[in-house]
Amino acid sequence: MNNSIKSLLAVLFGLLAGALLMAVTGHNPVEGYKFLIQGGLKSPERIGNTLATATPLILTGLSVAFAFRTGLFNIGAAGQMLFGGFCATAVGLSVDLPRALLLTLMVLAGFIGGALWALIPGILKARYNVHEVVSTIMMNWTAYWTVYYVIPGYFKGESLETESRQLPPEAMLHASWLSDMFQGSYINLGFFIGVVAVLVVAFLINKTTLGYELKAVGFNRHSAEYAGIAVKRSIVLSMFIAGGIAGLAGVAQYAGNASSLQIGVLPSQGFDGIAVALLGANAPLGVMVSALFFGVLYSGRGFMNAMTEIPPEIADSIIAIIIYFAATSILIERLFRKWKVRKSRAPHSAANKKQGEREHVDNA
Amino acid sequence: MKKGVLSLISLALSVTMLAGCGGKPASEPTGGAGSDAPKANFKVGMVTDAGTIDDKSFNQGTYEGIVKANKDFNMEYKYLKPAGTTEADYSKEIGNLYDAGFKFIVTPGFKFETAVHKAQEKYKDAKFVLIDGSPRPNPDADPELKENTVAIYFAEQESGFLAGVATALHVKDGQAGFIGGMKIPPVQKFNWGFQQGVKYANESLGTKVTINKENVVYQGTFDDVAAGSQLAAQMYDRGVNVIFAAAGGVGVGAINEAKTRVQNGNDVWVVGVDVDQYQDGVYEGDKSVILTSAVKKIDQAAYDMIKAETEGKFPGGQTITLDAKNDGVGLPAENPNLSEDILKQVDEVFNKIKAGEITVAAEQGDLIE
Numbered sequence: 104m105n106n107s108i109k110s111l112l113a114v115l116f117g118l119l120a121g122a123l124l125m126a127v128t129g130h131n132p133v134e135g136y137k138f139l140i141q142g143g144l145k146s147p148e149r150i151g152n153t154l155a156t157a158t159p160l161i162l163t164g165l166s167v168a169f170a171f172r173t174g175l176f177n178i179g180a181a182g183q184m185l186f187g188g189f190c191a192t193a194v195g196l197s198v199d200l201p202r203a204l205l206l207t208l209m210v211l212a213g214f215i216g217g218a219l220w221a222l223i224p225g226i227l228k229a230r231y232n233v234h235e236v237v238s239t240i241m242m243n244w245t246a247y248w249t250v251y252y253v254i255p256g257y258f259k260g261e262s263l264e265t266e267s268r269q270l271p272p273e274a275m276l277h278a279s280w281l282s283d284m285f286q287g288s289y290i291n292l293g294f295f296i297g298v299v300a301v302l303v304v305a306f307l308i309n310k311t312t313l314g315y316e317l318k319a320v321g322f323n324r325h326s327a328e329y330a331g332i333a334v335k336r337s338i339v340l341s342m343f344i345a346g347g348i349a350g351l352a353g354v355a356q357y358a359g360n361a362s363s364l365q366i367g368v369l370p371s372q373g374f375d376g377i378a379v380a381l382l383g384a385n386a387p388l389g390v391m392v393s394a395l396f397f398g399v400l401y402s403g404r405g406f407m408n409a410m411t412e413i414p415p416e417i418a419d420s421i422i423a424i425i426i427y428f429a430a431t432s433i434l435i436e437r438l439f440r441k442w443k444v445r446k447s448r449a450p451h452s453a454a455n456k457k458q459g460e461r462e463h464v465d466n467a
Numbered sequence: 468m469k470k471g472v473l474s475l476i477s478l479a480l481s482v483t484m485l486a487g488c489g490g491k492p493a494s495e496p497t498g499g500a501g502s503d504a505p506k507a508n509f510k511v512g513m514v515t516d517a518g519t520i521d522d523k524s525f526n527q528g529t530y531e532g533i534v535k536a537n538k539d540f541n542m543e544y545k546y547l548k549p550a551g552t553t554e555a556d557y558s559k560e561i562g563n564l565y566d567a568g569f570k571f572i573v574t575p576g577f578k579f580e581t582a583v584h585k586a587q588e589k590y591k592d593a594k595f596v597l598i599d600g601s602p603r604p605n606p607d608a609d610p611e612l613k614e615n616t617v618a619i620y621f622a623e624q625e626s627g628f629l630a631g632v633a634t635a636l637h638v639k640d641g642q643a644g645f646i647g648g649m650k651i652p653p654v655q656k657f658n659w660g661f662q663q664g665v666k667y668a669n670e671s672l673g674t675k676v677t678i679n680k681e682n683v684v685y686q687g688t689f690d691d692v693a694a695g696s697q698l699a700a701q702m703y704d705r706g707v708n709v710i711f712a713a714a715g716g717v718g719v720g721a722i723n724e725a726k727t728r729v730q731n732g733n734d735v736w737v738v739g740v741d742v743d744q745y746q747d748g749v750y751e752g753d754k755s756v757i758l759t760s761a762v763k764k765i766d767q768a769a770y771d772m773i774k775a776e777t778e779g780k781f782p783g784g785q786t787i788t789l790d791a792k793n794d795g796v797g798l799p800a801e802n803p804n805l806s807e808d809i810l811k812q813v814d815e816v817f818n819k820i821k822a823g824e825i826t827v828a829a830e831q832g833d834l835i836e
Contacts, residue, residue: 142563145566148562152555152559155555251687260606260607261606261607263606263651264649264650264651264685264687265649265650265651265687266606268607269605269606269607287589289555289558360553360555361553361554361555362554362605363606365552365553366687367687367688368551368552371550371551401550402559404550405547405549405559405560405563406563406566406567408545408547408548408563409512409545409547409563409564409566409567409569410567415547415548
């Protein structure tokens with residue numbers, strides 16, 4: 104069954120369940136969805152905001168998807184994003200350079216910061232077989248507390264204890280032509296970082312030897328090893344790149360969508376990235392599309408709440424339900440196969456019974 | 468097998484979610500409050516700060532003021548909860564309210580300062596009430612108030628002072644502590660006022676209550692309930708009798724810890740903040756661990772501004788400070804845990820602050836943090 108059909112089904116089921124939820128609570132689902140979509144796309148400003156909201160999601164989704172291709176479950180995108188954003192913010196606040204150079208340096212710092220944060224779980228996995236789910240989660244909290252300590256200590260704002268100083272305008276990803284084009288939206292150059300990252304990763308995964316090797320490790324570690332692929336190196340490299348991409352999400356978030364780094368917050372985009380990757384079937388373009396879809400949901404939600412009596416929690420529930428279906432797409436696939444088996448069995452049931460049973464066993 | 472369990476769990480979750488939603492009244496009480504008053508010709512919107520609408524503190528106080536105003540003036544109202552706490556998140560929700568026709572927008576919390584600064588320029592025909600802050604181009608700049616915005620501040624130190632006096636009078640001989648949320652001016656002013664209040668009682672009313680340096684802590688967030696419990700436990704272990712918790716959800720943790728201890732027979736208390744938190748501290752029947760609360764009449768602020776708007780007297784462009792003089796701060800009307808005698812003495816102090824005989828400093832001076 105085609106991956107994009109699976110994802111579309113997950114979205115469809117999610118939206119249906121959301122509609123049901125709205126109907127059960129006494130609201131008009133058609134109206135709800137109308138305003139949800141209008142809220143995300145009604146005006147150039149709203150479209151810009153949707154793209155800006157989607158930007159960190161594109162990058163964290165890409166990070167999770169990339170690691171997943173090598174068979175690694177990177178739950179640490181939040182921490183990598185935070186630390187990447189922190190490194191970029193630190194550079195932006197302490198280095199004085201011409202704008203183009205400074206922004207390049209910040210993007211680099213963000214990538215390396217995130218990459219380092221994922222490198223450690225990568226090495227632990229490759230050398231000692233420490234499960235990356237555990238170590239990346241722990242790295243999340245290490246990043247959280249590191250930032251919690253360092254920001255107030257060295258980059259504190261004048262009046263606020265819990266935020267870094269504001270980045271100077273030349274250290275931010277805002278571009279006036281871009282916000283003018285989208286009529287005052289907070290969209291920024293971060294979006295292009297996202298697009299470029301998608302293209303680069305798509306090329307890397309599909310067209311290069313390295314991508315082939317990483318995928319081979321993901322499919323079957325042992326056969327990859329047998330084929331002479333350096334499995335350990337691939338694991339470390341995959342985590343490094345995945346972390347770097349998540350770090351870029353931090354740059355887009357903290358130097359683009361926001362202008363300072365708040366302590367005590369683990370960015371929710373890191374975890375949403377898992378959902379984005381799942382829904383995008385771990386393919387770069389899929390991630391891009393699903394991140395944009397989440398962007399519409401997230402930024403349209405407020406308008407739906409403002410225009411209708413639907414409580415804000417419903418929009419969150421819809422998102423959650425879609426994630427359920429995306430995550431359990433394997434169930435959808437199974438149902439689909441069962442249905443297919445039954446269908447093919449119906450005309451000549453006796454003859455095909457044996458084969459049907461065998462397929463059954465395969466499915467289980 | 469595992470997948471079966473997983474899908475079962477997700478099913479169970481979605482069912483409970485559905486049930487939870489079904490239990491709610493079908494529509495939020497917007498507009499039709501059943502009163503006969505003519506409908507006001509403006510819609511009131513509110514954007515919540517970090518935390519939920521029922522945070523028992525800032526968001527809730529503001530919202531209650533709006534609900535109360537609705538009873539009298541029968542206008543449409545609505546609150547939106549932003550996805551995060553960045554300026555972009557806030558601006559987005561302000562824009563949503565505006566586009567939906569809510570042109571009287573109340574924002575509780577200093578974090579809205581930059582968002583409201585942009586919004587007052589962008590939406591010239593809308594009106595903004597910023598509670599606990601003043602619009603600024605960036606957090607460190609001077610305030611810039613436009614004609615369509617009112618900035619409201621509270622004299623938290625006076626409220627904290629009264630709570631400090633009441634605490635000292637109740638404990639008489641012992642220790643008090645303070646747990647703050649983020650280290651921001653309103654919370655700090657509560658703390659400094661509280662310390663001055665305790666000191667005043669020690670000097671003038673014959674109590675012997677100490678506040679040690681290690682028992683004055685800012686947790687750093689407003690939502691870490693577990694951390695609040697831990698901090699409170701440490702303080703109570705060090706012999707503290709009363710903790711003043713100006714910390715939102717962190718304070719809820721402190722209250723929980725106090726409940727546990729009181730049920731185990733210890734004599735410990737919490738002083739609530741922002742709103743009368745008595746109900747939150749109830750552990751048995753109507754007995755509560757909340758000694759009293761240092762109240763900021765946030766609801767009153769929201770109510771007054773809406774009232775002013777209905778009368779066409781919206782004080783746009785002004786900065787308003789609510790203090791003891793205009794009854795904007797103080798202790799709750801009911802204090803079941805304080806004796807008549809203590810209440811009388813606190814009242815005297817309150818009147819002295821009103822009359823200007825006692826001035827409570829809003830700066831740290833030689834106080835603890």
